Amino acid sequence: xxxxxxxxxxxxxxxxxxxxENALSFIKVHTREVQHFVFxxxxxxxxxxxxxxxxxxxxxxxxxxxxxxxxxxxxxxxWVIPDAAIDLSFWRRTWRDDHARDPKVVFSSAQLFxxxxxxxxxxxxxxxxxxxxxxxxxxxxxxxxxxxxxYGTPWRExxxxxxxxxxxxIGWTVLFERLVLKKEYPWWDRxxxxxxxxxxNKHGGMAPLRKIWRKVGDYKLHHFLDHKPWEGKMSxxxxxxxxxxxx
Numbered sequence: 001x002x003x004x005x006x007x008x009x010x011x012x013x014x015x016x017x018x019x020x021e022n023a024l025s026f027i028k029v030h031t032r033e034v035q036h037f038v039f040x041x042x043x044x045x046x047x048x049x050x051x052x053x054x055x056x057x058x059x060x061x062x063x064x065x066x067x068x069x070x071x072x073x074x075x076x077x078x079w080v081i082p083d084a085a086i087d088l089s090f091w092r093r094t095w096r097d098d099h100a101r102d103p104k105v106v107f108s109s110a111q112l113f114x115x116x117x118x119x120x121x122x123x124x125x126x127x128x129x130x131x132x133x134x135x136x137x138x139x140x141x142x143x144x145x146x147x148x149x150x151y152g153t154p155w156r157e158x159x160x161x162x163x164x165x166x167x168x169x170i171g172w173t174v175l176f177e178r179l180v181l182k183k184e185y186p187w188w189d190r191x192x193x194x195x196x197x198x199x200x201n202k203h204g205g206m207a208p209l210r211k212i213w214r215k216v217g218d219y220k221l222h223h224f225l226d227h228k229p230w231e232g233k234m235s236x237x238x239x240x241x242x243x244x245x246x247x
Contacts, residue, residue, distance in 0.1 A: 032204075033116045034062050034083045037149060039198055040179075040206030041086065046196035048209055053092035053229030055209070060085040060111075069136040080132050082113035092229040108227055111142045119152040123159050130160075134167025145225065146171040149179060157214065165216045172225065178212040180205040 038059055045057045061084065068079045090108040113133070117126065133146065146169050150157050157173050164171035181187050183200045187207055191197070213222050 044209035
């Protein structure tokens with residue numbers, strides 16, 4: 001962990017290095033939450049998978065992928081490290097007469113840069129972090145999406161969404177209380193017979209593939225990245241209905 005996090009930490013008031021174990025415990029808790037989010041995505045993907053649609057999840061890294069960039073205004077070099085980098089591919093098949101008509105087709109893909117905000121930093125510090133992402137966002141060619149899991153209030157979520165919008169970043173947010181379900185919640189009984197689903201302790205109750213997300217420019221609740229290909233067959237068995245303008 002010391003490779004990716006400053007430890008010991010310097011006391012801002014005294015300038016003295018501190019070898020407190022509290023800092024490492026915070027890092028450990030934070031890393032566990034990132035792992036829970038990744039496992040929650042994997043569990044939901046397996047749980048909701050259907051023959052006619054689903055989502056593929058591929059984890060690139062957890063806390064460690066450094067994105068280096070040069071600030072064009074100053075000429076200096078800087079970097080950002082997302083809490084996790086995850087590739088998502090939403091796919092579906094069209095059906096006719098209860099048989100798959102087309103092979104698996106990926107209709108949307110993105111790389112997530114995940115941030116777990118445990119509300120330990122003031123909003124001003126987050127603003128500087130988001131600004132750094134904004135400096136490189138338009139130069140990224142991997143269809144990036146920034147995802148924030150927020151321990152806090154709707155006010156903090158709204159502020160983060162506003163900062164993402166100002167930085168020109170495609171962003172989605174969810175409060176921890178919307179993301180996490182208790183063990184007895186009926187969601188965990190859904191398709192519980194499927195192979196590949198994870199135990200509750202693996203994901204800590206995180207269920208990301210539900211209608212719980214807010215996105216930049218819209219504060220209504222949405223499904224993750226506005227996709228849910230596992231709901232409803234893409235049937236082509238009936239001809240399309242023509243709609244006349246003005247009626």
